[in-house]
Amino acid sequence: MEASICPIDAQFSGQISTLLSPPPLPQVQEYFEALVAERQCSGLRVKPDSEHGKGVYSEVDFQEGDLVLKDQMLVGAQHSSNKIDCLVCSFCFRFIGSIELQIGRKLYLEVLGVSAVDECGSSNEMRCSSSSGKTRLPQDTIQSLMNGSLRLPCSENFPLPSVVPCVGGCEEAYYCSKTCAEADWDSFHSLLCTGHGSLSPNTEALLKFMKHANETNDIFILAAKVISFTILRYRKLKAANVEQQEKRYTSKPCNSCIFPLLLEAWKPVSMGFKRRWWDCIALPEDVDSCDEAEFRMQIKDLAFESLQLLKEAIYDEECAQLFSLDIYGHIIGMFELNNLDLVVASPVEDYFLYIDDLPPSQKKEAEKITKPFLDALGEDYSISCQGTAFFPLQSCMNHSCIPNAKAFKREEDRDGQATIVALRPILKEEEITISYIDEDLPYEERQELLADYGFRCKCPRCTEEGP
Numbered sequence: 001m002e003a004s005i006c007p008i009d010a011q012f013s014g015q016i017s018t019l020l021s022p023p024p025l026p027q028v029q030e031y032f033e034a035l036v037a038e039r040q041c042s043g044l045r046v047k048p049d050s051e052h053g054k055g056v057y058s059e060v061d062f063q064e065g066d067l068v069l070k071d072q073m074l075v076g077a078q079h080s081s082n083k084i085d086c087l088v089c090s091f092c093f094r095f096i097g098s099i100e101l102q103i104g105r106k107l108y109l110e111v112l113g114v115s116a117v118d119e120c121g122s123s124n125e126m127r128c129s130s131s132s133g134k135t136r137l138p139q140d141t142i143q144s145l146m147n148g149s150l151r152l153p154c155s156e157n158f159p160l161p162s163v164v165p166c167v168g169g170c171e172e173a174y175y176c177s178k179t180c181a182e183a184d185w186d187s188f189h190s191l192l193c194t195g196h197g198s199l200s201p202n203t204e205a206l207l208k209f210m211k212h213a214n215e216t217n218d219i220f221i222l223a224a225k226v227i228s229f230t231i232l233r234y235r236k237l238k239a240a241n242v243e244q245q246e247k248r249y250t251s252k253p254c255n256s257c258i259f260p261l262l263l264e265a266w267k268p269v270s271m272g273f274k275r276r277w278w279d280c281i282a283l284p285e286d287v288d289s290c291d292e293a294e295f296r297m298q299i300k301d302l303a304f305e306s307l308q309l310l311k312e313a314i315y316d317e318e319c320a321q322l323f324s325l326d327i328y329g330h331i332i333g334m335f336e337l338n339n340l341d342l343v344v345a346s347p348v349e350d351y352f353l354y355i356d357d358l359p360p361s362q363k364k365e366a367e368k369i370t371k372p373f374l375d376a377l378g379e380d381y382s383i384s385c386q387g388t389a390f391f392p393l394q395s396c397m398n399h400s401c402i403p404n405a406k407a408f409k410r411e412e413d414r415d416g417q418a419t420i421v422a423l424r425p426i427l428k429e430e431e432i433t434i435s436y437i438d439e440d441l442p443y444e445e446r447q448e449l450l451a452d453y454g455f456r457c458k459c460p461r462c463t464e465e466g467p
Ligand SMILES: C[S@@+](CC[C@H](N)C(=O)[O-])C[C@H]1O[C@@H](n2cnc3c(N)ncnc32)[C@H](O)[C@@H]1O
Pocket: 051, 052, 053, 054, 055, 272, 273, 337, 338, 394, 395, 396, 397, 398, 399, 400, 453, 454, 455, 456, 457, 458, 459
């Protein structure tokens, strides 16, 4: 089979290789210094390191349990299959609505038999049938939970922000506040919205792109967000540039001024560690090594198929380079190699735990109402919000099998930001490391998993335990 060839790659080969080459060191340092200042985590510095590319170093002493970093994502998305389980803000990923809405919506969608096809192609029906022992509730009970006419006992102790709909009217994206709705619109969503207010020139094509992503791999939605983010940033930079030139009574931006603006718009993405998706994706266990080349070609073809659908939906001639297969492959590879999970704990779990902890007489009364809902929800009553995101600072942290820090959500961390906490005292100037894998695994298994990230670990523990 002939692998896909993208004409844009040939047409803009020089500019594409500029977009994909690592930015110059002073620019990298300046970018991360600004980011550290913005995050108000002055105890950190991103520095190049001779062995592992760049890494994050401590500028102060941290004690065990100290917060090292709260990192705001550059881009993130909830898994398509997870959208049935929880309703979260499409920008900050906080749970929204109410405990009643969270429970009612999940039950409603399950009764409707909504089938979110996940990445591996298995449908939600399987998930439903595997969680046997669930009881069904009458439709009108579920409706009254969703519309707010039925209140659950003590739910006022778990208030959630009201649901703000998308300004473009797509009924796909919802928010915890007008601020998040506007930020998402400005940064990503205006081009990817399928509603009447969308800036996409072809929302039909956008729907086809989304369907393809939901049926194959929802990582494409994240890649589309990166492209949309860059186009929207480019347009803002261009508008500011035009305004400045008008003030100086000079001519409009010429073609040769356009690429530097695109390069500037791409800068936050250029800082991420990346390789092409089809080159770096781990070979699945059920694919024989002699079929590896064929497998990688299929992955490339799948990416090309997705890119063509996206191109139909949001193509911008001035940003044509972003629709190159090489760029698309590198964007997806960035998510593959950084493996940064987006997780937000469900308040529904806290709610049922609270009911369980009530004094016996109160608990008995409350459970008369709550138990049928808990039974209807079954074992997976409190699934967390799950997705993938790119956190610019966390993704500069190198791996160690004896890490001194860990990504860990505390009680108060209720949105999609990454939280890094010190696992032991960290001295000033020490490198801050996290573990990319379960570090309790034996040596060989650790090395096998780390091979998917493209390296063999030579941390002090591996040096001691290795051959
Ligand atoms: C999330 S990035 C970490 C930041 C990266 N060093 C950079 O320059 O952007 C992951 C990549 O860093 C490198 N890396 C991280 N930890 C490493 C380690 N312990 N030994 C060798 N390479 C490592 C690998 O190339 C890995 O794919």
